[in-house]
Amino acid sequence: MLDPHRIRTDFPILSREVNGKPLVYLDSTATTQKPTAVLEAMRKYYERSNANVHRGAYTLAQEATEAYEETRSKVARFIHAPSDSGVIFTRNTTEAINLVAQAWGRANLHAGDEIILTEMEHHSNLIPWQMVARERGAVLKFLHVMDDGTLDVGEVDTLLSDRTKLVGLVHVSNVLGTINPVKEIAKRAHAAGARILVDGAQSVPHMPVDVKDIDCDFFAFSGHKMLGPTGIGVLYGKPKILDAMPPFLGGGEMIREVQLDWSTYNDIPWKFEAGTPNIGGAIGLGAAIDYLDAVGMGEVRAHEERITAKALAALRDIEGLEVFGPEVRGGVVSFAMRGAHPHDIATILDQDGVEIRAGHHCAQPLMRRLNVVATARASFYIYNTESEIEVLVESLKKVKEVFARVS
Amino acid sequence: MSLDELYGEIILDHYKNPRNAGEMEDPSIKSQGFNQSCGDDITIFVRVDENGRISGIRFSGHGCAISQSSASMMTERMRGKTLEEAEEFISRMRKMLTGGGDFSELGEYDELSALRGVTKFPMRVKCASLAWTTLETGIEEFRGEGRANRT
Numbered sequence: 439m440l441d442p443h444r445i446r447t448d449f450p451i452l453s454r455e456v457n458g459k460p461l462v463y464l465d466s467t468a469t470t471q472k473p474t475a476v477l478e479a480m481r482k483y484y485e486r487s488n489a490n491v492h493r494g495a496y497t498l499a500q501e502a503t504e505a506y507e508e509t510r511s512k513v514a515r516f517i518h519a520p521s522d523s524g525v526i527f528t529r530n531t532t533e534a535i536n537l538v539a540q541a542w543g544r545a546n547l548h549a550g551d552e553i554i555l556t557e558m559e560h561h562s563n564l565i566p567w568q569m570v571a572r573e574r575g576a577v578l579k580f581l582h583v584m585d586d587g588t589l590d591v592g593e594v595d596t597l598l599s600d601r602t603k604l605v606g607l608v609h610v611s612n613v614l615g616t617i618n619p620v621k622e623i624a625k626r627a628h629a630a631g632a633r634i635l636v637d638g639a640q641s642v643p644h645m646p647v648d649v650k651d652i653d654c655d656f657f658a659f660s661g662h663k664m665l666g667p668t669g670i671g672v673l674y675g676k677p678k679i680l681d682a683m684p685p686f687l688g689g690g691e692m693i694r695e696v697q698l699d700w701s702t703y704n705d706i707p708w709k710f711e712a713g714t715p716n717i718g719g720a721i722g723l724g725a726a727i728d729y730l731d732a733v734g735m736g737e738v739r740a741h742e743e744r745i746t747a748k749a750l751a752a753l754r755d756i757e758g759l760e761v762f763g764p765e766v767r768g769g770v771v772s773f774a775m776r777g778a779h780p781h782d783i784a785t786i787l788d789q790d791g792v793e794i795r796a797g798h799h800c801a802q803p804l805m806r807r808l809n810v811v812a813t814a815r816a817s818f819y820i821y822n823t824e825s826e827i828e829v830l831v832e833s834l835k836k837v838k839e840v841f842a843r844v845s
Numbered sequence: 846m847s848l849d850e851l852y853g854e855i856i857l858d859h860y861k862n863p864r865n866a867g868e869m870e871d872p873s874i875k876s877q878g879f880n881q882s883c884g885d886d887i888t889i890f891v892r893v894d895e896n897g898r899i900s901g902i903r904f905s906g907h908g909c910a911i912s913q914s915s916a917s918m919m920t921e922r923m924r925g926k927t928l929e930e931a932e933e934f935i936s937r938m939r940k941m942l943t944g945g946g947d948f949s950e951l952g953e954y955d956e957l958s959a960l961r962g963v964t965k966f967p968m969r970v971k972c973a974s975l976a977w978t979t980l981e982t983g984i985e986e987f988r989g990e991g992r993a994n995r996t
Binding site: 777778779780781782785786789796797798802805811812836840841843844845 | 848851852854857858861882883884885886907908909910911966968969972
């Protein structure tokens with residue numbers, strides 16, 4: 439069983455204080471903290487091997503290239519991608535999805551074509567499709583979120599048509615924690631001749647993920663939400679589809695032969711990695727994957743299930759507090775408190791060192807669906823303990839006291 | 846840093862019992878403002894009389910205790926002021942909220958001094974400023990349209 443107290447010793451930031459209280463970091467859905475191993479891997483790269491990749495014949499360039507490409511292999515193994523060539527480094531999930539929307543979308547979407555998304559998408563899996571749909575004359579359709587925070591899989595069949603070109607949906611909701619049946623939806627999308635893109639920003643860090651088993655065509659996630667640094671993300675795509683796509687950004691690295699008025703392009707994945715990539719970030723991500731592998735993704739998921747169950751039970755005991763989302767979920771709990779705006783909750787909790795997120799969580803359409811303007815959100819990871827849930831609950835009781843002073 | 850400094854009785858009273866809350870028919874000025882980071886959304890309605898004075902002012906929308914109470918107090922303070930006086934006061938408020946001015950110049954018993962605590966919470970200054978900057982934008986637009994009408 440995962441011991442969060444042991445794990446915490448690997449995260450220097452977790453020993454600091456906030457407003458005179460021990461830090462209780464409950465915003466890992468936004469970004470996770472970083473273990474020493476990740477920081478050291480990046481430091482070692484910059485101190486010993488820093489050079490540009492795929493360019494030099496000298497020793498440093500070779501070391502940098504090997505470390506960068508080794509991370510690609512680690513990523514492929516981690517998400518069970520069939521080969522390294524389908525693993526493209528991007529800045530983050532957002533850029534990965536924009537890559538698909540621009541490179542695949544502009545080449546494959548025509549007037550009247552349909553894209554199916556859901557009401558629970560993060561803006562990063564909504565705006566890129568709005569942009570390309572407007573440009574190509576394509577139509578967006580949406581799977582509804584049911585009252586319990588889940589999707590109705592059967593509704594997919596009613597939305598799918600011979601004009602459907604792509605189904606795009608989030609694997610785990612960053613607001614509700616809902617774990618969507620992406621494998622089942624991929625099957626239905628494929629049966630209708632559509633591609634499927636899965637936003638895995640909140641799944642890859644928290645549970646075992648197998649892109650081959652899901653059989654998705656595209657899968658996107660971010661390094662900084664899984665112990666890695668900011669500025670490095672991944673797009674996995676089926677190599678055959680990636681091969682047929684035009685490039686996204688143009689520049690160095692993505693080319694084979696360049697003439698003044700035309701060029702040929704590099705093989706995948708490099709065709710989609712124009713310019714000097716985030717080498718240090720990729721190496722940090724590699725170290726993060728090593729760390730998570732050593733813990734075991736099954737253990738990560740089991741620990742989050744324990745913490746989340748405790749949090750759900752404790753929060754539901756607070757009178758006037760409403761929890762959103764389904765019973766079975768990732769380590770995310772969004773809630774509202776009667777009489778207290780989420781932003782005020784977050785400020786009051788911060789005085790106790792408890793760091794939670796308040797706002798629309800980059801999911802304004804979902805907020806509208808829930809009929810709220812914002813929620814407060816606590817989210818958990820491998821370093822969160824059951825006693826931190828108790829601190830959260832005590833601090834939430836303080837919020838009630840503050841707002842009860844005046845009627 | 847005490848929570849009472851931020852969530853004092855005056856703030857909570859204006860939050861729970863907002864003054865001049867609601868929309869206005871045919872306002873001279875209607876200005877909407879957003880706080881992107883937290884989703885606060887406020888609309889200020891102003892009626893300007895023939896002498897250029899604010900004869901009526903209301904606000905609608907939703908937001909946290911700080912933004913709502915600040916809006917409520919603002920509507921009480923702005924009624925009866927000329928647009929110039931209103932603008933001058935808004936710029937004083939902005940200075941005070943961002944730490945460039947001293948709340949004590951308002952006088953000890955001024956309700957607006959209740960917003961003094963916000964200066965110690967930099968993440969919340971935007972909340973307290975929202976109503977004021979939204980009104981300021983509305984006045985600027987009103988003037989712009991007035992000029993356009995004269996030409």
